[in-house]
């Protein structure tokens with residue numbers, strides 16, 4: 461076993477990046493660029509932020525992936541064996557990239573992906589705790605679509621869901637700190653932990 465030490469300097473401006481123990485996603489507090497930690501080191505990725513809803517404020521920022529995708533649903537088979545039409549559509553997903561319970565991540569991802577949020581430049585504030593790899597964010601997006609299909613009224617026996625990734629970027633999402641914990645400042649979804 462060999463250990464390698466990688467410099468955690470912003471690949472864009474050279475500033476030292478700060479993260480938490482297991483972070484693989486970094487935002488530069490100096491120039492605002494986002495980067496992902498890979499075997500070879502840090503790789504710059506497009507980044508930005510989603511703004512709080514009107515009347516809400518951003519007390520803390522957390523990382524997420526914004527995915528522009530084309531979703532294809534086919535081979536919908538109902539319990540009786542009857543097939544029904546699939547569909548294909550362009551969809552945007554916002555998938556939280558910080559560690560939380562799957563229930564929280566799913567509720568928040570579903571709400572954020574339905575909210576038509578406006579985007580802005582990355583805030584020059586600490587944005588830490590990013591641990592979710594891009595391919596895992598795509599898997600969670602697929603999980604959301606499968607969940608939506610299963611919830612539809614007919615008794616679904618099986619379905620095929622494909623997600624083609626058109627573009628991806630890291631975004632900071634705003635949270636308000638309340639007595640009970642964190643609440644998303646875009647959707648109002650509270651994290652139960």
Ligand SMILES: [Zn+2]
Pocket residue numbers: 470471472473474475488489490491492493
């Ligand atoms: Zn930088």
